[in-house]
Amino acid sequence: xxxxxxxVNHRTAPLEVRERFAHAPREVPAALARVLSAGAGGGxxxxxxxxTEFYLAEPGDAIPATVWAILTERLSEGRSASEYGxxxxxxxxxxxxxxxxxxxxxxxxxxxxxxxxxREAWETSRSQAGPVLHRLxxxxxxxxxxxxxxxxLAAGAASAPSAAVALAGKIFNRLAGRxxxxxxxxxxxxxxxxxxxxxxxxxxLVANRTYERxxxxxxxxxxxxxxxxxxxxxxxxxxxxxxxxxxxHAVVTWERVAPAIGRRGGRPLCxxxxxxxxxxxxxxxxxxxxxxxxxxxxxxxxANAATERHHEVPAAERIVSDEVERFWAWYGGLAAxxxxxxxRGRLDDMRAxxxxxxxxxxxHLSPEDRAQVEQFSHALLNxxxxxxxxxxxxxxQAGRGYGLLESLKKxxxxxxxxxT
Amino acid sequence: xxxxxxxxALGLYGLATAFAVAPFAGLRPAPRALTLGAPLAGAAVHxxxxxxxxxxxxxxxxxxxxxxxxxxxxxxxxxFRASAVALFTGPLATxxxxxxLLIGLGPEARPVVGGxxxxxxxxxxxxxxxxxxxxxxxxxxxxxxxxRELKSKRFGQVFRLFPPLERLDRLNHLSLVMGFPTVxxxxxxxxxxxxxxxxxxxxxxIVWGMLTWLVLGWAVGVRVVRHWAGRRAAFxxxxxxxxxxxxxxxxxLAAPGTERFL
Numbered sequence: 001x002x003x004x005x006x007x008v009n010h011r012t013a014p015l016e017v018r019e020r021f022a023h024a025p026r027e028v029p030a031a032l033a034r035v036l037s038a039g040a041g042g043g044x045x046x047x048x049x050x051x052t053e054f055y056l057a058e059p060g061d062a063i064p065a066t067v068w069a070i071l072t073e074r075l076s077e078g079r080s081a082s083e084y085g086x087x088x089x090x091x092x093x094x095x096x097x098x099x100x101x102x103x104x105x106x107x108x109x110x111x112x113x114x115x116x117x118x119r120e121a122w123e124t125s126r127s128q129a130g131p132v133l134h135r136l137x138x139x140x141x142x143x144x145x146x147x148x149x150x151x152x153l154a155a156g157a158a159s160a161p162s163a164a165v166a167l168a169g170k171i172f173n174r175l176a177g178r179x180x181x182x183x184x185x186x187x188x189x190x191x192x193x194x195x196x197x198x199x200x201x202x203x204x205l206v207a208n209r210t211y212e213r214x215x216x217x218x219x220x221x222x223x224x225x226x227x228x229x230x231x232x233x234x235x236x237x238x239x240x241x242x243x244x245x246x247x248x249h250a251v252v253t254w255e256r257v258a259p260a261i262g263r264r265g266g267r268p269l270c271x272x273x274x275x276x277x278x279x280x281x282x283x284x285x286x287x288x289x290x291x292x293x294x295x296x297x298x299x300x301x302x303a304n305a306a307t308e309r310h311h312e313v314p315a316a317e318r319i320v321s322d323e324v325e326r327f328w329a330w331y332g333g334l335a336a337x338x339x340x341x342x343x344r345g346r347l348d349d350m351r352a353x354x355x356x357x358x359x360x361x362x363x364h365l366s367p368e369d370r371a372q373v374e375q376f377s378h379a380l381l382n383x384x385x386x387x388x389x390x391x392x393x394x395x396x397q398a399g400r401g402y403g404l405l406e407s408l409k410k411x412x413x414x415x416x417x418x419x420t
Numbered sequence: 421x422x423x424x425x426x427x428x429a430l431g432l433y434g435l436a437t438a439f440a441v442a443p444f445a446g447l448r449p450a451p452r453a454l455t456l457g458a459p460l461a462g463a464a465v466h467x468x469x470x471x472x473x474x475x476x477x478x479x480x481x482x483x484x485x486x487x488x489x490x491x492x493x494x495x496x497x498x499x500f501r502a503s504a505v506a507l508f509t510g511p512l513a514t515x516x517x518x519x520x521l522l523i524g525l526g527p528e529a530r531p532v533v534g535g536x537x538x539x540x541x542x543x544x545x546x547x548x549x550x551x552x553x554x555x556x557x558x559x560x561x562x563x564x565x566x567x568r569e570l571k572s573k574r575f576g577q578v579f580r581l582f583p584p585l586e587r588l589d590r591l592n593h594l595s596l597v598m599g600f601p602t603v604x605x606x607x608x609x610x611x612x613x614x615x616x617x618x619x620x621x622x623x624x625x626i627v628w629g630m631l632t633w634l635v636l637g638w639a640v641g642v643r644v645v646r647h648w649a650g651r652r653a654a655f656x657x658x659x660x661x662x663x664x665x666x667x668x669x670x671x672x673l674a675a676p677g678t679e680r681f682l
Contacts, residue, residue, distance in 0.1 A: 152448075156580065170570060170579060173586040266649045268585060289650055291570050301575045 003132065003331075005093045006067040006085065007046075007053030010107050013084035020074045021052040021081070025124050031070055032128040038066040042130020044137060046100070046121040048114070050107050055097060057132040094327050097136060098320045101144035103153060110153035110309045110316075115144045132334070136327065143323045150319060153312040156305025160274075161195035163301035167293055168196065168240055168270045176200025181238035183207050183231060183252070184245035185217040188274050192242050193221055201240060207231035209245065235260040241271045243279040252280040254287075261287050272298070336396035339405050340389060342414050351381050422525050425469030426483065430517045432462030433490065437510030440503070444577050455503060456494060459510075463490045466517070469525075475543045478678040479523040484544065486516035488551035492595075496555065500591050502583045508558040523678050539613045546606030546629065550664075552599030553636055557661035559592035560654035567651055589650055592657055593643055600640045607633050624671045625682045631667050635660040 008021055023031060023045055032043040032054075041058030054067045064087050071081030088096050096105070101118045103110040122129065122137035129137065148154045157166035169175055178201045182193050185208040193203050207226040208214035215225040226234070228251060235241065235257045245251055252271070261269060266289055273280040273294045285292030355377045359370055388408075395404050408414065436458040439450040449455075466487045473480040493509035496502045566582040569575070582588075607629050614621040639660045642648040648656060671682060 167570075170566070170582075170584050171586065173584050173590065265647060266652070268650065285571075293573065297573050297575075300573070304575050304580075 002057075002059065002090050003093045003136065004056045004059040004064065004087060004089045005053050005096050006056065006059075006064045006087050007051060008071070008081070008085040009051035009053070009105065012086060017075070017084050018049065018052065021047070021071050022049065023047040023052060025120070028121075028124050029128065032125055034070060035063060035066055036128060038063055042128065042133045044121055044125040044129050044133050046118060048117045051100070051105075053100075055093070055133055055136070057130045091324060091328055094136065094331075095320060095324045097140045098143045098323055099317075101140040102147035102316055102320060103144070104147075104313065104316055104320065108158045109306060110148075110155075110158065110312070112148065112154050115141065115148075118144065132331065135330070139323065139327050143320060146323070147316045147319050151312040151315045153309055153316045155312075156301075156308055158302050158305040158309060160295065160298040160302055161192050163298040163305070164192050164242075164272050164274075164293075165195055165199050166301055166305075167272070167291070167298070168201075169199075171268050171270050171291055172239065174200075177202065178239040179204045179237065180240040180242060181205045181207065181231060181234050182217070182221070182223070183228065183241065183243040183279065184275065185213045186244050186246060189242055189244035190217055190220070192244070192272065192274055196240065196242070197221065205231065205234055205238070207234075209247070232256045233260055235269065236263045239267075239270065241269065242274065243271070244274040245279050247275070247279060248277060250277075250279060250281040252284060254281055254283040257284060258287060261290060264289070274298070332396040333393060336392055336405060339408060339414060340392060343408060343412055344385060344389075346412055346414065347381060347385065351377050422469045422472050423521070425465045426517055426521055426525060429462045429466035429469065429486075430514060430521065432458050432465065433486070433510065433514040433517060436462060436490075436506060437514055440506035440510045443581050444507070446577075455506070456497060459490045459494055459506070459513075462513075463487060463494070466490070473525065475540060475547075476680065477523075478681055479520040479525050481543070481547060481681045482516045482523070483520040483525065484547045485551055485554075486513040486520070488548050489513045489516070489554060492551055492555045496559075496591060500583065500587055502559070502562070502587060502591055504562055504582045505555070505558055505591075508561065509555075512554070536617075538609060538617055539619055542606055542609035542613050545602055545609060549599050549603030549606050549636070550632065552595050552602055553632065553661055553664065556592050556595035556599060556639070556657045559588050559595060560657035563588040563592060563654045564651065564658075567654075585650070589653065592654060593649075596636065596640045596643060596657065600636045603633050603636050622675075622680075622682060624675060628664075628668055628671055628682055632664050635664055 008018060010018065013021070024047075028045045028047070032045055035043045035054060035056065039058075039060050040056045040063045042056070044055040046053045046055065052071070056063055056067075068080065068082040068085070071085070072079070075081060097118075099105045101115060103112065103114055106114050118137065119141055122134075122141075126134070157163040165175070168178075172178055175196070176199065180193065180196055180201050180203045182189050182203055182205065185206060193206075197203055203221040203223045205226055206214050206218035206221060206223045207228050207230065208217070209228055211225060211227050214227070217223075218225040228245075241252075243252060252273075261284075268289045268291060271280055271284065271290060271292045273292065276295060278294050280292055280294075282292070284290060355374060359365070359373065362370075362373070365373070392404055392408070436455070439455045439458060443449040466483070470480075470484055470487055473483065475481060475484060489509045490513045493505050493513075496505040562582055563585060565578055566585055566588065569578045569582075570585065583591075610621065610625070610629055613619045639653075639656050642656055643653050668682070675682075
C-alpha cells in the first residue's frame with residue numbers, strides 16, 4: 001500500500017510550462033482514466049495556475065512514468081515533463097497535500113483560494129479517487145480549515161488586489177453596495193474592479209480616453225461607460241475610484257476633481273491609483289476625507305501582511321504534522337486488515353481440518369458432544385488470536401506495524417498477499 | 421462584600437485590559453470568548469458590589485461609572501465589532517475602580533438624603549449619560565488615530581486592529597444621540613429631586629449638570645442639524661468631553677472632599 005504525488009508547481013516549473021500542463025475540468029476524467037488503466041488504485045488531479053499534481057493511490061513503479069508521459073505530450077518536442085517536476089511518496093505525499101491545502105505551499109503564503117481548488121479537484125475526481133484518496137482529500141480540507149481558524153496564516157491582505165480591498169475596508173463600514181468609478185480600461189483596472197466586485201462593490205461607471213474601450217469594459221462589469229472628461233463630476237458621488245490609465249502624466253488633478261469632492265459633505269472617498277506613472281496628482285490626497293493610495297502603498301500593505309503570515313508558519317506546520325500522523329495511523333491500520341484477515345483464515349482452516357480429523361476418530365460421540373468439541377476448537381482459536389490481533393492493530397495504527405506484519409507474513413507463510 | 425467584589429472586578433478588568441493591549445504589543449490576540457468573557461465576568465461581580473453601595477460621594481460614582489463603561493465596551497464590541505474601544509475603556513475602568521478603592525467605598529458612605537428612589541434614579545441615569553459621553557470621546561479618539569494612520573499611509577498595528585473609520589464615526593454618533601436624552605432625563609430628575617423632593621443641591625452640581633447637558637446638546641446638534649461627520653465631529657466630541665472633565669476638576673478643586681461627588 002502506498003500513496004504518491006507526481007506533478008509540477010510554481011517552484012519547479014515556469015509559467016509557460018505550467019500553462020501547458022493545466023487541465024480543464026473536462027480533461028480530468030480522461031487523464032485519470034489513463035493512470036488507472038496503468039494500474040493505479042485511485043487518482044485525483046489537482047490543476048491550478050500554480051500547480052498540476054496527480055495524487056495516486058497504490059502507484060506501482062510504472063505509474064509515475066505514465067503521468068510524466070501524459071504531461072510530456074503537452075510539451076514541445078525534445079523536453080520531458082519530469083525535468084520540471086517531483087515525485088513524493090507516502091507520508092511526504094500526505095504532508096505535501098496538507099501543506100497545499102493549508103496554503104503553506106502557495107505562491108502567496110496562506111492564500112485561501114487553494115482550499116476551494118482542492119475541494120473542486122476532489123469533487124471532479126471523486127468517481128476515480130478510491131477510498132484512500134477520498135479520505136485523504138477530506139482530511140486535507142479539514143487541515144486547511146484548521147490552519148486558517150487556529151493560526152493567522154490567512155490574516156491580512158497579502159496581494160495587491162486584496163490590499164486594495166483591505167484599504168477600502170478600513171475606510172468604509174461595509175464594502176457591499178458601495179459605488180466604484182473606474183478610470184482606464186486596462187487589464188489591471190479590470191482585475192482590481194473584479195476584486196472589489198467580489199466584495200459586493202458596485203462598479204457603476206467606467207471612464208476611458210476612448211469611449212469604445214470604456215464601453216467594452218463597462219459591459220463586462222455591468223457599468224455605464226463615460227469619457228474621461230465626463231468622469232470628474234462623478235467624484236462627488238462615487239465611494240471608491242480605481243485608476244489605471246496608460247497616460248504618461250497625472251490625469252486626476254486637483255483642479256479637475258476638487259469642486260466635485262467639495263460637494264461630498266464630508267463623506268470619505270477612497271482613491272486607488274494602480275497606474276505607473278501615477279494617474280492622480282498627490283495634492284488630491286490632501287483634500288479632507290480623501291484617502292489616496294498608489295501601487296507602492298498597496299504593495300506595502302501586502303508586504304506587511306506577508307511578514308505577519310510568515311510568523312504563523314511554525315504553528316501551521318505543527319498542525320500539518322499532527323494531522324499527517326493522524327492520517328498515517330488510520331492508513332497503517334488499513335494495511336493491517338488484509339493480513340489479519342488472511343492470518344485468521346489460515347488458522348481457521350487448520351482448526352477445521354484438525355477438528356475433522358479428530359472427530360473421525362471420535363465417532364462414538366453424540367451430536368451434542370461433537371458440537372461441544374467444535375465449540376471448544378473455536379474458543380481455543382479465538383483465545384490464541386485475541387492478543388496478537390489487538391497488538392497488531394494497535395501497532396499498525398501507531399505507525400509501527402510494518403515489522404510485525406512482515407514477521408507475521410513470514411512466520412505463517414502469508415507472503416502471497418504481497419503478490420495480490 | 422463590597423470590597424471583595426470590587427477587588428475581583430478590578431482583577432478581571434485588569435485582565436480584560438491585558439487582552440485588549442496584547443495584540444498591539446505584537447502578541448497573539450486572545451479568543452473572543454476571553455476578550456468578552458473577562459469584562460463581562462468583571463461587570464457581573466461589580467454589579468454585586470455596586471448594588472450594596474450608596475451612590476453618594478466620589479468613590480461610589482467612580483465605581484458606577486466604571487461599570488457602565490465596561491458594559492458599553494461589551495456592547496460596542498458585540499454590535500460594532502469595535503474591540504479597540506477596550507484599549508480606552510479597559511484602563512479607564514480599571515483605574516476608576518482602583519481610585520474608588522483607594523478613596524474608600526462602603527461603610528463610610530452616607531445614605532441618600534431625601535428623594536429616595538428618585539434621587540437614586542437621577543444619579544444612575546446621569547452617570548449613564550456621562551459614560552455615553554465618554555464612549556463618544558473614545559470613538560472619536562479612535563477615529564482620529566485611524567484617520568491619521570490612513571492619511572499618513574502607516575499600515576501598522578493601528579491600521580490592522582482598529583475598526584474602519586465609518587464604523588467609529590457611527591459609534592460616536594450613536595453614543596451622542598443616546599447620551600443626550602439620557603443626560604436630559606438625568607438633569608430633569610435632578611431638578612425634580614431638588615424642587616419636588618426638597619433635596620438640597622449645591623450650585624456646583626447645577627453648573628456641572630447643565631454644562632454637561634449643553635455640551636452634549638451642542639455635539640448632537642452639530643452632528644444632527646449641521647450634519648458634521650468624520651474628523652470635525654470627532655474633534656467636537658473630544659472638545660466637549662474634555663470641557664466636562666476640566667470643569668468638574670475645577671469645581672472639585674474649589675470644594676475638595678470625597679464625601680460628595682460635587
